[in-house]
Amino acid sequence: MLNSDTLYPELYKQGKIMIIDDVRANTLLLQKLFILEGYSNISVINEPQRAVQAIEEEAPSVLLLDLNMPEVSGFDILMQLNERKSPLLSSVIIITAYQDSALRHRALRLGVSDFITKPFDPVEILLKVQHLAEANDQRRLQEEQNMRVELLLQEHIFELEELRQEYVQRMFQTMSQKDNETGKHLLRISNYVYVLAKRMGLGEETSLKLKLASALHDIGKISIPDRILHKEGKLTPEEFEIMKEHTTKGAELLSGSRNEILVIAESIALTHHEKWDGRGYPQALKGEGIPLEGRITAVCDVFDALTSKRPYKPAWTVEDSMAELQRQSGIHFDPEVVRAFVDVYDEMIWIRERWQD
Numbered sequence: 001m002l003n004s005d006t007l008y009p010e011l012y013k014q015g016k017i018m019i020i021d022d023v024r025a026n027t028l029l030l031q032k033l034f035i036l037e038g039y040s041n042i043s044v045i046n047e048p049q050r051a052v053q054a055i056e057e058e059a060p061s062v063l064l065l066d067l068n069m070p071e072v073s074g075f076d077i078l079m080q081l082n083e084r085k086s087p088l089l090s091s092v093i094i095i096t097a098y099q100d101s102a103l104r105h106r107a108l109r110l111g112v113s114d115f116i117t118k119p120f121d122p123v124e125i126l127l128k129v130q131h132l133a134e135a136n137d138q139r140r141l142q143e144e145q146n147m148r149v150e151l152l153l154q155e156h157i158f159e160l161e162e163l164r165q166e167y168v169q170r171m172f173q174t175m176s177q178k179d180n181e182t183g184k185h186l187l188r189i190s191n192y193v194y195v196l197a198k199r200m201g202l203g204e205e206t207s208l209k210l211k212l213a214s215a216l217h218d219i220g221k222i223s224i225p226d227r228i229l230h231k232e233g234k235l236t237p238e239e240f241e242i243m244k245e246h247t248t249k250g251a252e253l254l255s256g257s258r259n260e261i262l263v264i265a266e267s268i269a270l271t272h273h274e275k276w277d278g279r280g281y282p283q284a285l286k287g288e289g290i291p292l293e294g295r296i297t298a299v300c301d302v303f304d305a306l307t308s309k310r311p312y313k314p315a316w317t318v319e320d321s322m323a324e325l326q327r328q329s330g331i332h333f334d335p336e337v338v339r340a341f342v343d344v345y346d347e348m349i350w351i352r353e354r355w356q357d
Contacts, residue, residue: 012133015061048072192300213264220250295334
């Protein structure tokens, strides 16, 4: 018997060995050889017509295949496996009396692992089967390990996503503590943005990211003095200039992150007061030069501001607010975004009623 230098010398012998040959004397000889070597899981196929079905059902670790068989040849079997894109082709060792190199090349192109020439050397066949069985075991173990790693990565990604959402929610809470009236405003804005993004065809994953990111559009207000932020009445021109700084301050607070949601949030914080005609702030961006996430949030933010009561103004009706959005289409707002907002009017009203001040 052969001696193995591997750490677990019997592990490879647990795999199935399949022998396909129409000559029973050959299969009996090979079967006896493997039994003496310690293999116990041996399958013998003497009818090549049922070989492909048996291969797929039993999935052998090593497949010994004769080429010269009547009705269904070894190449017929290889061709069928090739057509089915079977991974078991790499488990095939050809046993043949053919010396023709062209036949060997053809079999190798189909993906077989090795050749043994008849009459075969018992030691050679045992070694080649052992090496292939060990390689297949190693590949299988590697695939199982990769699967376990993939599962662990998925769990890690899920945990990171939970952490990311918690981080956004904590920043949201910070903003709410700074300005109590913004709490429900932020809930409305984030849900408006989600519905509007979906309507514009951005997809579920992107829309959810925008929903989270848009909740931070006014994060820069935590740097605005309370005397301005909570002022009863209209701001003076000087105070308004300070209030406008919440866009750049917010972008600064969110900058430098590799988190995709916070990168989007930085863009929204900076650009949600830009206007389609270029008369907005802080950069006077114009048209499609304004990021889409900023254009979407701008419409949602203004609609919510118009329909909400403020110290310096009463709440507008929903009808008057919608009319104002349409009047400002192409001036303040991206016309495409306004059209999409009108299309989801009923959903916006539901959100408005769900989170009333």
